[in-house]
Amino acid sequence: MNNATAWVRPGSPGRTAAFGIDLGGTKIAAGLVDSGGTVLATTSAPTPATAGAKAVLDVVAALIAALTPSADAELNIIGLGMGAAGVIDAASAKVLSATDTILGWAGTDLAAELYTRTNLPVRAVNDVHAHGLGEAWCGAAAGKDNALLLAVGTGIGGSHLLHGVPQTGAHHVGGHMGHFASPLATGVRCSCGRTGHLEAIAAGPAIHRNYLALGGDSAVADTRDMTARAYAGEDLAIQALHTGGLAAGIAAGSLANILDPELIVLSGGMIGAGDLWWDAVREGFSSEAIDPLQHLIPVPATLGNDAAIIGAAGLFLADNTNKDHA
Numbered sequence: 303m304n305n306a307t308a309w310v311r312p313g314s315p316g317r318t319a320a321f322g323i324d325l326g327g328t329k330i331a332a333g334l335v336d337s338g339g340t341v342l343a344t345t346s347a348p349t350p351a352t353a354g355a356k357a358v359l360d361v362v363a364a365l366i367a368a369l370t371p372s373a374d375a376e377l378n379i380i381g382l383g384m385g386a387a388g389v390i391d392a393a394s395a396k397v398l399s400a401t402d403t404i405l406g407w408a409g410t411d412l413a414a415e416l417y418t419r420t421n422l423p424v425r426a427v428n429d430v431h432a433h434g435l436g437e438a439w440c441g442a443a444a445g446k447d448n449a450l451l452l453a454v455g456t457g458i459g460g461s462h463l464l465h466g467v468p469q470t471g472a473h474h475v476g477g478h479m480g481h482f483a484s485p486l487a488t489g490v491r492c493s494c495g496r497t498g499h500l501e502a503i504a505a506g507p508a509i510h511r512n513y514l515a516l517g518g519d520s521a522v523a524d525t526r527d528m529t530a531r532a533y534a535g536e537d538l539a540i541q542a543l544h545t546g547g548l549a550a551g552i553a554a555g556s557l558a559n560i561l562d563p564e565l566i567v568l569s570g571g572m573i574g575a576g577d578l579w580w581d582a583v584r585e586g587f588s589s590e591a592i593d594p595l596q597h598l599i600p601v602p603a604t605l606g607n608d609a610a611i612i613g614a615a616g617l618f619l620a621d622n623t624n625k626d627h628a
């Protein structure tokens with residue numbers, strides 16, 4: 303399916319490029335990326351999540367159409383890569399399952415639906431894998447054959463990349479690192495319905511919930527407010543932020559013991575939470591990683607909000623992923 307003829311502008315043998323889409327429950331970001339990983343243009347729109355999958359894909363097509371004039375005649379655009387919410391079968395670009403954040407998203411055939419709308423070949427992975435692919439192609443983990451990305455934001459996910467290829471697993475759910483048992487989350491309910499998982503104590507909203515559970519000020523509206531309180535010296539805010547960072551660090555150390563990556567990259571909103579969080583991450587990592595891995599202190603991602611766009615386009619442009627999809 304993905305071997306459809308590339309869309310080549312007439313008489314344009316020039317630079318190769320691809321579109322990259324980062325599709326989440328609230329926002330769709332689209333970019334045009336060249337074969338060196340440079341983002342040439344971006345645009346975005348809110349996700350019409352309650353209007354259903356077809357409406358969402360119509361918006362994707364409109365964003366692609368809006369970006370197309372940015373492609374000068376020298377560009378040879380070879381495909382549309384997507385990092386999307388849900389469990390994605392990367393081989394067929396189908397959404398196997400998803401929460402109901404986007405109405406009717408589960409079962410969507412992204413390749414067929416988007417080919418109809420754009421005439422471009424389509425490849426897709428889960429959005430966290432797209433993040434990982436971006437960082438492994440031209441971000442913090444560039445040049446690494448074995449990299450681990452742990453994204454700590456509204457939720458927690460991850461991607462283990464071997465030779466630049468995200469390991470999506472036998473059932474396409476590889477990378478659900480938020481649902482990794484955490485010793486600091488015992489008894490705390492997780493978004494998956496179970497208890498004791500990392501996401502329940504270390505994701506951004508979970509840190510805020512923990513602050514309130516510890517007896518924090520109910521006037522503190524969210525994690526950002528709470529983090530400001532922590533830096534102002536409020537003990538309970540410091541404690542909740544520290545617990546979240548510690549849990550993320552312990553998980554990173556445990557995963558390092560299993561996977562032995564060359565590099566561990568942390569991404570997501572929490573990496574902007576400053577030293578109170580990062581010191582806790584390093585403490586947790588050091589407490590858990592076995593001796594030969596103590597040097598493998600996690601580092602921050604470098605591509606920011608463009609990571610998933612770049613990684614999604616990389617499904618067509620990054621050499622190592624092309625091999626896997628050929």
Ligand SMILES: [Zn+2]
Pocket residue numbers: 480481482492493494495496499501
């Ligand atoms: Zn869970």
